[in-house]
Structure formats: C-alpha cells, structure tokens
Amino acid sequence: MSTTTVLDVDEDDESVDQKEYMSIIGSLLYLTATRPDIHFEYGVQGSFAYHFLFPCSTMPRAPSYGVRRRNRTLKRNAAHQKGLSCLQKATTVFRMLTYGVPVDATDEYVRIGESTTLKSLRRFVKVVIDVFEDEYLRTPNDNDTARLLALGEERGFPGMLGSLDCMHWRWKNCLSAYQGQYSGHYHTPTIILEAVASHDLWIWHAFFGLPGSLNDINVLHRSPLFAKLSNGEAPQVNYNINGHNYSMGYYLADGIYPSWATLVKTILEP
Known part of the structure; x- marks a missing residue:
C-alpha cells in the first residue's frame, strides 16, 4: 500500500x-x-x-493528539493562569539530574521549552538549598561536634568525628576531550566525591568535582576538610584513651590515606 x-x-x-x-x-x-x-x-x-x-460508535473514542496535548500541558496554577503543569516541570528536572541529558532533550518527551526547563531546574535547586541548608549544607557547630563525639564514644571510638572516604561517580556524557583526564582505574570517565558521614548518615562534608584519574590522597590534598585545622580554627575536642589526653578529633579512613594524626586507619592484624 x-x-x-x-x-x-x-x-x-x-x-x-x-x-x-x-x-x-x-x-x-x-x-x-x-x-x-x-x-x-x-x-x-x-x-x-x-x-x-463507525463515527457514531458506542466504543470509547480517545481525543485527538492535539486536544490531549492541550489538556495535558495547560493547567491553571495558584494564580488561576494557564501554564505547564508542575508534573511536567518536575519530570524534566529529575530527568536532567538523573540521566545528565541536555535541556533540549526533554522537549520531545515532556513537551516543555528550554527556558522553562532551566527556570524549573534553578527553582528546584534553590528549594533544596533552602530546605536542607540549615541541617546538611554546613560545617558542624559546637552542638554538632558534641553529638558526633557522643556517637563515636558510644560505638567505642572516643574522639571520632566521622568516616572519611571517596567514591567515583560515573560521567556517562563525558566529552571526548576530557575522557583521558577523568578516567582512572575504573577505565571509564568518573567524578570523585569526598565525603564525611556519621553513624546516622549525616553527611556534613562533601567535596565533589575532581577528575577520576586522581586517587584518595590527591583529593585529600585539595580538599578543604582540614583548612580550619591548619588555621587553628578547629573545634575543641577533649577525650582520653588509655590514660592519654587528646585535644584533636580524628576520622576513620581506609589504608590508602596517609598516616596523619587526624586519620585513624584500619588495623589488619590487631
């Protein structure tokens, strides 16, 4: 035909x-x-x-694509003005953050413009910062330090401020010119995240963005984690182990990290 x-x-x-x-x-x-x-x-x-x-059929007739598209996209907001629905805007934001797709890649699937997608992404990030900044996106204060020390002492690690480690996040859409710089022992482009987390999964330090060709030591040398300690602005910590008094907290780390006083590594044969 x-x-x-x-x-x-x-x-x-x-x-x-x-x-x-x-x-x-x-x-x-x-x-x-x-x-x-x-x-x-x-x-x-x-x-x-x-x-x-069968134009007069009793069978259910779906609306045309244009009508369905208008009914799906044009919604009234709180000001009773027609516009794109919040589900469309949230879908585009999550697709960009999850899959790393460009802005114009969401237009065919969600039927939303590039400028609206960027505006929705900025508003989403701003809301996340406003909601979680006071609890997560900051360094520990005196009360937080006391709580971290209490958690560590409760689990048999007096003076511990958290666990320090790095992880590699795969960069799926890495540019060809950057693949050599961002490829390490994973043999695929990655971006490194250095984080410090407590026992209750409170991540109060996150250093993200270094290329995957680096290792944990290279990241540590560039990290602002010990900036306050080097400037003498670290929080006061006092604890006693085996009759010795200490005034500086430490972090649990794996064997690749250097032998610093602020890092306690695992003991293979205690």
Whole structure:
C-alpha cells in the first residue's frame, strides 16, 4: 500500500459487526509487528474504520493528539493562569539530574521549552538549598561536634568525628576531550566525591568535582576538610584513651590515606 492511498466508504457493501472488525484489525497489527509494510497497511485501515465507518460508535473514542496535548500541558496554577503543569516541570528536572541529558532533550518527551526547563531546574535547586541548608549544607557547630563525639564514644571510638572516604561517580556524557583526564582505574570517565558521614548518615562534608584519574590522597590534598585545622580554627575536642589526653578529633579512613594524626586507619592484624 502506498503512503498516499486514500480509502472511501463502500455504501453498497454489507454491514459488519464493528467490534469484530476492530478486533481483527488489532490482531493483524499485532501479528505483523515485524513487517512494517503490512503493519502500515492495516494501521491505515484500522484508523479509517475507527473514524469513518463507525463515527457514531458506542466504543470509547480517545481525543485527538492535539486536544490531549492541550489538556495535558495547560493547567491553571495558584494564580488561576494557564501554564505547564508542575508534573511536567518536575519530570524534566529529575530527568536532567538523573540521566545528565541536555535541556533540549526533554522537549520531545515532556513537551516543555528550554527556558522553562532551566527556570524549573534553578527553582528546584534553590528549594533544596533552602530546605536542607540549615541541617546538611554546613560545617558542624559546637552542638554538632558534641553529638558526633557522643556517637563515636558510644560505638567505642572516643574522639571520632566521622568516616572519611571517596567514591567515583560515573560521567556517562563525558566529552571526548576530557575522557583521558577523568578516567582512572575504573577505565571509564568518573567524578570523585569526598565525603564525611556519621553513624546516622549525616553527611556534613562533601567535596565533589575532581577528575577520576586522581586517587584518595590527591583529593585529600585539595580538599578543604582540614583548612580550619591548619588555621587553628578547629573545634575543641577533649577525650582520653588509655590514660592519654587528646585535644584533636580524628576520622576513620581506609589504608590508602596517609598516616596523619587526624586519620585513624584500619588495623589488619590487631
């Protein structure tokens, strides 16, 4: 069948059962899914029958794409003005943050413009900062330090401020020019995240963005984690271990880290 073929209604032909006819068309479409030419022919016949042979059918008729698109996109906000729905805006934001796709890649799927997507992303990030800044996006104060020390002492580590480690986040859409710089022992482009977390998963330090070709030691040398300690502005910590008094907290780390006084590594054979 040609793509320009036009079908007409045969007024002299005998009538057929509409449900049976549409059921046959649907079955043929399913059977010919691997044959695009035959699949197209039966699709044209089914569309013609649905709109012209049975126009007054009691079968449920779906609205056209344009009507469905308008009903789906134009919603009234709190100011009773029509615009894009909040579900569309949230979907585009999560697709960009999750899959790392560019702005214009969400237009075909969600039917939303580039400027609106960027505005929604900025508002989402701003809300996240406003909600979680006071608890997560800051350095520990005196009360937080006391709570961390209490948690560490409760678990048998007096003076511990948290666990320090690095992890590699895969950069799926890394540019070809940067792949060598961001590829390390994972043999794929990654971005390193250095974090300090407590026992209750409170991450109060996050240093993100260094290339994956670095290791934990290189990241530590560039990290601002010990900036206050080097400037003499670290919080006061006092604890006693085996009769010795200490005034500087420490972090639990794995064996790759250097032997610093602020880092306590695992002991293979205690």
